Amino acid sequence: MPREKINIPCEIDHLSILSEDGEADEELVPDLAEDELLRMHRSMLLTRRFDERMLSLQRQGQIGTFAPVSGQEASQIGAISALDQEDWLVPAFRETAAMLWRGTPMAGILIFNGGYNEGGRIPDDQNDFPIAVPVASQLPHAAGIGYAMKYLDDDRVVMTFFGDGATSEGDFHESLNFAGVFGVPVVFVCQNNQWAISTPRERQSKSKTLAQKAVAYGIPGIQVDGNDVFAVRVAANEAVERAREGDGPTLIECVTYRLSVHTTADDPSKYRSEEEVEEWEARDPITRFQSYLIDRDLLTEDDIESLESEIKDEIDDAWDEAKATMSDLGDPDDMFDHVYAELPPYVQQQRENREASDGEDD
């Protein structure tokens, strides 16, 4: 026959468990212990408050440009909480929630955003990559770590985060393609937050979903309500298990929203309406999770109040620590550190000359 249909699996699940007002589909709720649920809630709340504090510090000129995460806490906490501590995280630049969950100290993030790359040093007990600024460029690293895990017969898995804009980049394609071909244990978490700076989701791709791009790479893909921490967690659990069992990579599209600016240098009023933002505020991932927890007597309004005050103190302490650390990081010659394992002689000379000329200015 000259022309016949090729059967390609092209149905993509959309998963939603926790409604906007906190009603859950009990059959689908993941089986999580109470302390895990509370830890997830606390992390989401901490992230939100930390984000707000950083925004205010940036507006006061105390720290530099950064990318706020508000609105995406469920996407990140739902996904990252499915990992074991020994697993790998490969973040982009808006993964504050995921990084805090992993144990990255707030002071480190503040120091990083304060203009010192010392803050980007990953604690030794975390197998995480540092922040990657160029969009999608971290995806090949995740694919490579995944390859190494498979090669070394190591059952750790890799999770990498990126946005809707990243799916237009060549590195997205190359990485998912590579991951599919070699069946590496990587979970690709796309946070479709609707906006890549001023460019809307529909300008990134004609595809109805971003999850369906998985079909082209021959790997599983799923779309979830990214503001529903349970839906994200269930999809992540499945993907992590698949990876750990040797069954290869997964693409998860979390449909979410960036409630704040792209970075602190951005003015979203130029490209999106207040009404749109308000619509998404009504779908806030934290309040709906709180409603669920309160309904089930796992949390009370009083608990939230004391948690808020605990978190405030924690953030205050982190900022005090960051300031103290940064005041000791005055030596600009440290910028020559770690460019190479051993500095070439003429670069060493540049360092010494810089030091000497600095002395002349004093």
Place this chain on the structure above:
Amino acid sequence: MAELTMVEALNLALRQEMDEDESVLVLGEDVGVDGGVFRVTEGLLDEFGEERVIDTPLAESVIVGSSVGMVAAGLRPVCELQFSGFSYLAMHQLESHASRLRWRSRGRYGVPLVARMPYGAGVRALEHHSESKETYYAHTPGLKMVIPSGPRNARALLVSAIRDPDPVIFFESKLAYRAFREDVPDDSETIPIGESRRIREGDDLTLIAYGGMLRRTLEAADQLAEEDGIEADVIDLLTISPLDDSLFTESARRTGRVVIVHEAHRSFGPAGEIMARLIEKSFYYLEAPIQRVTGYDIHVPFFAREQAYLPSADRIVAGAREAMYAR
């Protein structure tokens, strides 16, 4: 000891390093079943298996980018980019990550990867197969840029590159791949990265070259000795970055006359940096303007005209005479 071409010598280096260290693996386009389009990786697939000799999808960025990930897990990937003219698709990963991850992570993740790539003109190839853009990489802090000139130093430098804690861009001259053989010792040997070598001694003139242009430079040196009685000191750079200026500084101070030869474009090319260092450190020793014999500031022509683009022994001799006799 065996008489090997550069291709065979590079193959020996890979084989021995892979044999010695299970963390070394090879990846790239057609490196496995095909043994690489120039056969540098021939036989490695049979010896080490497809998990260590990886035929990748045709995707330069993820070849280098996945290598950046592999190093974090303790592997030492040697990636092959089929031609340096296609390496620009991986430039983003080389510049934005391979060169920076050690620095960005404050030393947590070094990047001991090697990116091998054939470079240079002279083998009648297609467009994009003849470029010599070492400046792109030499200009980037955090990368090392190595260009061997013959079988023996190619083998020794590749071993050093694989063992180096930092990312090494390793250019292999297609002109030198099979042009001649050299004795290469059976036992592994290394040449430190960042060290140039004197390969001909003379007191009248300093000739600085590397890679595919070294043989032509040596031919020119012989011609100068024969026809003019000029004895040239010839320095083979071997590493472009970090640049070793100690040997050519000493030589230039002794001879006062310098010619720099490379097939890369002239403007902003390596010769410009070498001249700058000579002027900074040895200005008062120079007897004549420094001469550059290089590729022109045009795209490498299609192969019918490529020899007119490349520095020839005659052009090098003419440059040397300019340095010797110009007033």
